[in-house]
Structures are given as structure tokens and as C-alpha cells.
Amino acid sequence: MIPQVDSHYCANCLENMPSSEARLKKNRCSSCFDCPSCFHTLSTRATLAQPRPAPEAGGGDAKVENKQPKKMYYLSCFNCRWTSRDVGIPDQPVASGGWPERSAPHAARVSQLLEHYRAVAQQEKQDKLERERKKFAIRGKYITLTDKTGLTGAVARSIAGLGDAGAGAALAGFAPAVPKEDVEGLPEDAFTKEVNLKQITSMPQRLASPEWQPVSVSRLHPLAKLLSVKRSQRCRACDHNLTKPEYNPGSIKFKIELLAYYHVPEVKIISCEMIKPGAKSTLLLKLANPTGHEMALQLLPAAPPPPPPHGETEAATEDKDDSIEKSLDKSLKLDKEPRWPHVEPPAILTRVTPPAVTLTLAPRDDAAEYDDDARHEPSHIILWRKSNKLALRLELTTDPAAVEGSPARTALTVEYSYRNTVPQSITASQNRDHTLYTTVYLDLGTVGSAGL
Incomplete structure (x- = not known):
């Protein structure tokens, strides 16, 4: 049997999305979260927020406006009792979505590295096509060059001496890493300070957030839930669908079920x-x-x-x-x-x-x-x-x-x-x-x- 990935979906909210959208979201759901402490699914809890009194301009007593309590929502774990309030995340007025997202501290450097190595791969591809082109005697005008050899526009500009603007700019604008000679030393009480294990994260908790790797428990943030995949199976001999799940993730039926195990x-x-x-x-x-x-x-x-x-x-x-x-x-x-x-x-x-x-x-x-x-x-x-x-x-x-x-x-x-x-x-x-x-x-x- 040949397994194939049909689509991605969230096992908690059953939201279905194609593979291209899941790739943009880094294979994570935007509305469901896991507990950063015990990795169980977080639940949304509601609470009533009392209106705050507005102070008067003349410095007198505060005046309380006649407002109804507003319903607010926060995340809570039913297993270890961790809540989003423990790390200072403000409550949200809506139950789904709207939770603040942290930006990775080295996101700009990582994107710069990706652009640089993408330009390097493009340059190597052009050099390879250039070496293959020199093996053949090309005749005719420059207009028919791409028609005869099937070269891309970037390679044609490189042959004509114009160069590739995107790859050249990425290679020229890349700033290499510079090593530091002065490294910050450890604090004086590094070996004498008493360690509280309840306030230090474990290794699985740190590796669950590779972008931040929090050291203390107070820096833990909810983890976006990973997406699951729906897979279909085909026969290697006749390429026939053996099992193909429904497009709706809430359905457990199969469109085609021709496995010999069931018949x-x-x-x-x-x-x-x-x-x-x-x-x-x-x-x-x-x-x-x-x-x-x-x-x-x-x-x-x-x-x-x-x-x-x-x-x-x-x-x-x-x-x-x-x-x-x-x-x-x-x-x-x-x-x-x-x-x-x-x-x-x-x-x-x-x-x-x-x-x-x-x-x-x-x-x-x-x-x-x-x-x-x-x-x-x-x-x-x-x-x-x-x-x-x-x-x-x-x-x-x-x-x-x-x-x-x-x-x-x-x-x-x-x-x-x-x-x-x-x-x-x-x-x-x-x-x-x-x-x-x-x-x-x-x-x-x-x-x-x-x-x-």
C-alpha cells in the first residue's frame, strides 16, 4: 500500500485546511493551544470583568458609571491548573482567536539566512545550466535561445551579461556572522544561589518552544496545537484507492473501503x-x-x-x-x-x-x-x-x-x-x-x- 496525505486538520476544533495553507501556518492551528507545562489541550474559560471607576477631572471622588460586567475569556489547563494569567497574558473579549502572538527574537536573522541560501541555490543552478550550455554549439539569435534550450529568463539574463537582480541583491546584502571576543561571564552567585526547581523549566518544556526556549516557568506561553493529517492508501499494483477518508474531518466514514481484511x-x-x-x-x-x-x-x-x-x-x-x-x-x-x-x-x-x-x-x-x-x-x-x-x-x-x-x-x-x-x-x-x-x-x- 502507498500512503498519501490528503489534507490537514486540527484534532481539537476539526478545522480542515489544504496543505498549502497548513504550510503557511507552520502546521499549527491558530485557535487551539496546548499547555506549555503538561502539554494537554487548553480550555477556554469565561469570567466577568467588573467595570473600573472613572476618576473625575476635579480630583474628587471616583464616579462609577452604570455599566454591565463584561465577559472575558482566558486559557486554563484542567490537568495541571496552569492558566494564561500566570504569565501575564491579558484576557480576551472573544472566546476563539485574538490571542497575542510572540515574535521570535531571531526571526529577522533566520529569514535573512533563508534568503541568502535560496540565492546561493539559484546561483548554483544557473552555473550548472551554464556548464551544460557550453557543451552544445548554439546558433541563431538571442531571441530564440530560450526556445531552443528551454532556459529560464534568469539564466538568459545571466548569459547576456545582465545578471540576476534578485539573487545578486540577496548575495550582496547578506551580512555574515561576526564572532565576539568578549563573552559575558556567569554571575557571581551562579554556584552559590539556591535553585528552586519549581521555577525552572524542564528540557521537554524548553524544546517545545525552540524559538524562545524559556528558562523560568513564568516565561511559558501557550503552544499552538499541531495539525493532524488525513491519509489515503492506494494499491501498489492497480493504483486503486483502498481507503480514502471524507473531506469533513468530523466524519469517520470512508468513501472506498476495499481492504481484503474487511471482506x-x-x-x-x-x-x-x-x-x-x-x-x-x-x-x-x-x-x-x-x-x-x-x-x-x-x-x-x-x-x-x-x-x-x-x-x-x-x-x-x-x-x-x-x-x-x-x-x-x-x-x-x-x-x-x-x-x-x-x-x-x-x-x-x-x-x-x-x-x-x-x-x-x-x-x-x-x-x-x-x-x-x-x-x-x-x-x-x-x-x-x-x-x-x-x-x-x-x-x-x-x-x-x-x-x-x-x-x-x-x-x-x-x-x-x-x-x-x-x-x-x-x-x-x-x-x-x-x-x-x-x-x-x-x-x-x-x-x-x-x-x-
Whole structure:
């Protein structure tokens, strides 16, 4: 699977923003903050501010105007009881936004360094293009120079002797750092003064604000909350969307959910007896239905899918001229001929004898996961049933020519019913129930060793 970032959002206020806007905001939310002391999410608290009396001009008694108390807001942490009032941040008249932002003390120097190194990278790029240009004999006029070589306007000005005004100005106006010979020494009481650990910030608190790195607790300021990302997953083989979240961050549904984990029955090994060459053993399997509807299941002898015919082209080249609606309808149609990748199956030394019965698995029920009671059945095949799971007893036969210590592997084909839950177009077939097959390879350890 190939993960891709769709968009950014705030996990607290669920504000959604594109990647370009998140890059400008430095991947932080402008209205949500974290506690600088314990890093929990800060909450907005309201309080009533009493009006202050206005003094009279003649120096008499203060006169209190008839005003209603004004509602003000401040930030508070419910975990460590830290508030924005502890560091002198004034209360705000609005609940969201409007909090004062501190400017980094070295912001101008950092931006100057960025401009300088950006100009250096541009100059190196121009020099590289200049060296590549000298390898070819350029003929014609200067007007057609960019048409023949595809050079940019900045490189064309450099070739003509005009130079690049932006890069040259950035390189010329850069002031290099000058080392200081006189360094301020430590105060006299640096080693004798008693240290109060409650007033000194810890290392995680300092690294949470790399621009300021406060030393004392009284200099801590709220931290803008980092944004989260919504990621979609694509298949590496067919480039199809496996999971794609909704654009609304408050929705937990997925537009497309074609992961096999949610549709193919789950097969797990419970235990297996010791496997000996030419002998029979017993294998216990557990089958589970991950879907929300009843599933009919049958075990068949292993039959690997045939390799694709020679000269077969990809589906993308065949449907190149099709519209988006036709290609989507074709991708959702399950009755088409599957294109299996040719995978060399492992050597099978142990054969399983599947039962000639059709098993029925109940739909998945999340509430039944807390029920520990399993229903035992009087059958030599089915051991027990529990909600959407059942345990099977299968018989294994090992090849007499198997060598002890060699890998013991077996394979079987699972035939199961599948109900298509993806919405289809009106012209598509209304048959939603399909019969699908999958080949399962089981690794049982080695021949002659103790069972699982």
C-alpha cells in the first residue's frame, strides 16, 4: 500500500485546511493551544470583568458609571491548573482567536539566512545550466535561445551579461556572522544561589518552544496545537484507492473501503500435531467472518490461479479512451475476468483433506466479542461456534518422500460468498451477491518437529 496525505486538520476544533495553507501556518492551528507545562489541550474559560471607576477631572471622588460586567475569556489547563494569567497574558473579549502572538527574537536573522541560501541555490543552478550550455554549439539569435534550450529568463539574463537582480541583491546584502571576543561571564552567585526547581523549566518544556526556549516557568506561553493529517492508501499494483477518508474531518466514514481484511474470511491456526513423513495428523483452524452479513463458506483443494496469457496489456492502456464513469463502473464490476499476478507457489509437502460440507458463518457483532461462551457442536468437523467464528478439525497427509527438517506447508482454496457494499451506477448489474475464491498457504513449521 502507498500512503498519501490528503489534507490537514486540527484534532481539537476539526478545522480542515489544504496543505498549502497548513504550510503557511507552520502546521499549527491558530485557535487551539496546548499547555506549555503538561502539554494537554487548553480550555477556554469565561469570567466577568467588573467595570473600573472613572476618576473625575476635579480630583474628587471616583464616579462609577452604570455599566454591565463584561465577559472575558482566558486559557486554563484542567490537568495541571496552569492558566494564561500566570504569565501575564491579558484576557480576551472573544472566546476563539485574538490571542497575542510572540515574535521570535531571531526571526529577522533566520529569514535573512533563508534568503541568502535560496540565492546561493539559484546561483548554483544557473552555473550548472551554464556548464551544460557550453557543451552544445548554439546558433541563431538571442531571441530564440530560450526556445531552443528551454532556459529560464534568469539564466538568459545571466548569459547576456545582465545578471540576476534578485539573487545578486540577496548575495550582496547578506551580512555574515561576526564572532565576539568578549563573552559575558556567569554571575557571581551562579554556584552559590539556591535553585528552586519549581521555577525552572524542564528540557521537554524548553524544546517545545525552540524559538524562545524559556528558562523560568513564568516565561511559558501557550503552544499552538499541531495539525493532524488525513491519509489515503492506494494499491501498489492497480493504483486503486483502498481507503480514502471524507473531506469533513468530523466524519469517520470512508468513501472506498476495499481492504481484503474487511471482506475476506480470516483463517488462523489453532494447533497442529507433529508432522511425520507418510503419516496423518490433525490440524485445527479458526475461521472468522469480518463482514456484517451472513457468509457461506466451503473449503476446496488448492488450485493456484492460472498465469496471465502472454502479451496481455494492462487495463489502463485498454481503457485509455473510456470516460471516468465507464472506468469507475468497470472497476466496481466484480463479474469481469480477474487478472492474477503470476506468483510461484511454495512447495507443498503436506496435503489437507477439506470436508465436503458448506459452512455458514454468522455476521460480525461487536457486542458479542465480550461473550466468552462458545457453543460446542456434536460433529467430527466443527469443534465449536462463537458469534461469527468457528473452529474446524482437518486431516493432513504428509508426502512419504518428505525429508525431516524441510518446511511443512499446505494450501487450500476458500470459496466464500461476498456482498458488494460499494454503491454502483444505475446501469450496473443489481446482483450484489458474488462467489469469490482465494488460495490460503499455511506454514506448519518443519517436518518431524513438534506441532504448533
